[in-house]
Amino acid sequence: DADVTQTPRNRITKTGKRIMLECSQTKGHDRMYWYRQDPGLGLRLIYYSFDVKDINKGEISDGYSVSRQAQAKFSLSLESAIPNQTALYFCATSAGGSTGELFFGEGSRLTVL
Amino acid sequence: AQSVSQHNHHVILSEAASLELGCNYSYGGTVNLFWYVQYPGQHLQLLLKYFSGDPLVKGIKGFEAEFIKSKFSFNLRKPSVQWSDTAEYFCAVIPYGNNRLAFGKGNQVVVIP
Numbered sequence: 001d002a003d004v005t006q007t008p009r010n011r012i013t014k015t016g017k018r019i020m021l022e023c024s025q026t027k028g029h030d031r032m033y034w035y036r037q038d039p040g041l042g043l044r045l046i047y048y049s050f051d052v053k054d055i056n057k058g059e060i061s062d063g064y065s066v067s068r069q070a071q072a073k074f075s076l077s078l079e080s081a082i083p084n085q086t087a088l089y090f091c092a093t094s095a096g097g098s099t100g101e102l103f104f105g106e107g108s109r110l111t112v113l
Numbered sequence: 114a115q116s117v118s119q120h121n122h123h124v125i126l127s128e129a130a131s132l133e134l135g136c137n138y139s140y141g142g143t144v145n146l147f148w149y150v151q152y153p154g155q156h157l158q159l160l161l162k163y164f165s166g167d168p169l170v171k172g173i174k175g176f177e178a179e180f181i182k183s184k185f186s187f188n189l190r191k192p193s194v195q196w197s198d199t200a201e202y203f204c205a206v207i208p209y210g211n212n213r214l215a216f217g218k219g220n221q222v223v224v225i226p
Binding site for chain 2: 040041042043044045048050056058090092094100101102104105106107
């Protein structure tokens with residue numbers, strides 16, 4: 001089983017709909033992240049959380065919100081999806097400290113029509 | 114703004130050719146450095162990392178990278194590529210004491226059999 005699990009893996013939705021992407025991890029890490037990947041743009045950080053009571057905005061948080069329900073769970077919401085949010089979304093975790101090594105989930109491909 | 118630069122976004126080469134991907138960063142202090150690989154349809158996986166010590170780092174699958182502090186670079190190399198090395202490669206940097214890993218925009222590498 002994967003250490004970092006994302007659901008759904010694929011989702012097609014319509015403009016204006018609310019979407020939630022979920023992430024759970026069994027690595028016991030405190031830190032969790034949501035990234036967005038677009039062709040030619042690499043990975044951009046949306047939100048990150050260093051523990052259950054800590055939520056921080058990343059580079060591109062507008063239009064997104066997150067919830068850290070437990071140490072192992074970190075969900076990303078699009079309150080009203082728009083077509084330019086069509087992308088591949090990755091959840092990642094890391095241990096505390098400053099080494100920075102990330103462990104990624106398998107991605108959630110979202111298409112907004 | 115602090116950043117990570119990867120040049121030559123698309124690289125096409127034949128099997129057995131040598132590969133070198135450049136990575137430059139703009140952070141001034143101590144950094145931790147990573148190369149991640151993303152095979153088609155998969156999530157990002159760690160290829161190699163540098164925290165300290167010998168600036169020539171060996172990774173998986175015959176890859177290596179050299180940290181040159183004076184050039185703010187961490188270039189990735191493989192002497193002889195295989196078709197299975199077709200993937201996207203991402204350089205990532207985290208300044209020591211910082212909380213967030215910064216990614217380059219990636220190199221899409223296609224190896225022709």
